[in-house]
Amino acid sequence: MSLVVELSSELEAELETEASQAGLSLPDYVVRLVQLGRVAPTGPQSGSELLAYWKREGLVGSRQDIVDSAAHARTLRQQAETRERN
Numbered sequence: 001m002s003l004v005v006e007l008s009s010e011l012e013a014e015l016e017t018e019a020s021q022a023g024l025s026l027p028d029y030v031v032r033l034v035q036l037g038r039v040a041p042t043g044p045q046s047g048s049e050l051l052a053y054w055k056r057e058g059l060v061g062s063r064q065d066i067v068d069s070a071a072h073a074r075t076l077r078q079q080a081e082t083r084e085r086n
Contacts (some may be wrong), residue, residue, distance in 0.1 A: 005030075 007015070012026075019029030046051035054060050066072045 015029060015033075016026055019026045022029055022032075024032065044053050051060070
């Protein structure tokens with residue numbers, strides 16, 4: 001895909017300098033900036049979306065060492081509440 005963007009001469013000069021310092025052509029540098037600057041999609045909006053995400057990522061059931069998740073959660077909460085703070 002081709003895209004034409006109008007830049008101020010000042011911004012173009014700044015980007016040219018940055019591209020040169022990075023060892024890239026201006027178009028390649030701008031593509032890199034766009035890729036790095038893209039906003040990630042919003043996260044799960046509900047508990048069911050979060051659970052579906054965890055399942056897709058293979059996180060559900062990944063801790064075979066935790067037999068009772070509620071008891072494990074209580075232990076973690078108790079440890080957090082009583083930990084020493086620096």
